[in-house]
Amino acid sequence: MKVKDIGEQGLLKKLQSFCPHDTIGDDGAVLSIDPRQQLVVTTDVLVDGVHFSDTTTPPESVGWRAIAANLSDLAAMGATPVGVTVGLAVPGDLSVVWIERMYQGMSQLLAQHNTPIVGGDVCRSPVTTVSITAFGQAFPHRIIKRSTAQPGDVIVTTGYHGMSRAGLELLLNPHISSKLNEETQKRLVQAHQYPQPRLDVLRPLREIAEDESITGIDSSDGLGDAIVQICALSGVGAQIQSPSLPCISMLSQWFSLEQALNWVLYGGEDFELILCLSEKIGNQLVQKLGEKASIIGKIVEETSVVLIDKSKAIKISLDQGFQHFQ
């Protein structure tokens, strides 16, 4: 059954079951925000052929990733989610099952965070487009900013980088898989298709840091871009120690070191958090989060961002690396 067979009204009716507020296609939804907290809003648009494709992402993954991107933005601001809206534009010959599976993917991740779909819109388009807006709430003094990093801060990443990009490579070039055992293949593909936004970090972070000012960002555009952005907005620089970069040693078992480094820095879509904190709190946080989290470098006064590998006498300027995104 295709969208054109049931029409927009028929599709809306089917999608209502994913929306407890029963407001998809309605005027709007009503939400209560804790009066002591501020509303945090973030929005992301995903387009078929640009951000997802049938060869690399099943419909459940498209929905999951769309939600992950937005929840990750909320986590990066220190906000807990309260709801999302879904704006969906689809061709008439798209199968209704594809759309239902995509909503299932969205609902599965949202359920993990007790977050409802509170509304949305459905319309026709030549190209499938998913536009998510997520609402969160945060206490004003606990909002994480990008512009407040200070020399002396350590830089913590909450997990591995380059995994999503490596998973994408496996999906695009299946012959690579033969080099890897099944568990590794699964893990990398999972990292690409079902990434976890790091909302789980907020509670342990605040147990340690309580009301301290925290600087942070998520790594949706890559670890390199994340650090460059924080430094540019804070008017500082950073020194990253290459051997401490999570995942390089793991990825370079299977791919060239250059490939691994490139993916860790510029792969993107791992949706980890990059936080700048005092050394004391940084150490406590890494201990609390366990083996995946690590201190990868420090904030310095000089406004350049460099990656240092002393053992190989390599020094990469990430500010310049970032250029290729522009």
Place this chain on the structure above:
Amino acid sequence: MKVKDIGEQGLLKKLQSFCPHDTIGDDGAVLSIDPRQQLVVTTDVLVDGVHFSDTTTPPESVGWRAIAANLSDLAAMGATPVGVTVGLAVPGDLSVVWIERMYQGMSQLLAQHNTPIVGGDVCRSPVTTVSITAFGQAFPHRIIKRSTAQPGDVIVTTGYHGMSRAGLELLLNPHISSKLNEETQKRLVQAHQYPQPRLDVLRPLREIAEDESITGIDSSDGLGDAIVQICALSGVGAQIQSPSLPCISMLSQWFSLEQALNWVLYGGEDFELILCLSEKIGNQLVQKLGEKASIIGKIVEETSVVLIDKSKAIKISLDQGFQHFQ
């Protein structure tokens, strides 16, 4: 200059000037909601070739209409706007000036309501897609619902219907224009390209009705659909008096009566409010809003929606008319 010449980053930089919070493309925006009020959220997706086109809507109008649709949804819920996010997906060969002009159209209407663009996203797509999410606030007991109409209520429309559809007809078939004087042409085209969401109605409404429960909807999908929806959700019916329908007599000067009736009922995108109120408050509101507003009928127990023209002994069942939307 085209989007592909400056890239997504370059485009983001240009669009920042329309966004006082400086957060287009950033993680997200922070907004303060009056702690006594609830958050009201609404979202709409507009697609090139489906909701707008170069022949009928200049870029300023595309932006204006996208905002109008969302602010109208807020007005229909009794909410005042506090901000919007804009998700934009554009082809690489779209001119940057087109996008800037579209944002100008959005900004012009938003400025009339002191509402900022607080964030957004920009990405590539084969087809231009504009996804707006609007945030408003409303006191819980003053939220206007669709499901609370009661037999005995009068039905008030805040303005003319069919105007937007007539304007679209002029734009699609310019040869029709010769029948109309210049002022009328301008007025109809204006109604299509730059419709006014009726947020202005909320204050006079509350001056008269204060905390009374009000039922309402906007007429974005047409006057007929609006009344049918209210009746279906409220479990009631309605009788509309054809001679009291605003705009039929005006439009039928230039178009056939059947054409005029069809556009008034099913044209859509006039973004007026349809309100169900006690007779006393309805009369006071019409008096306060002036000549454009009128009482067009009443809510009845019997669950059918009929349009009655006694002078011509016509009786149209709108519930059936609504079928052709499905």
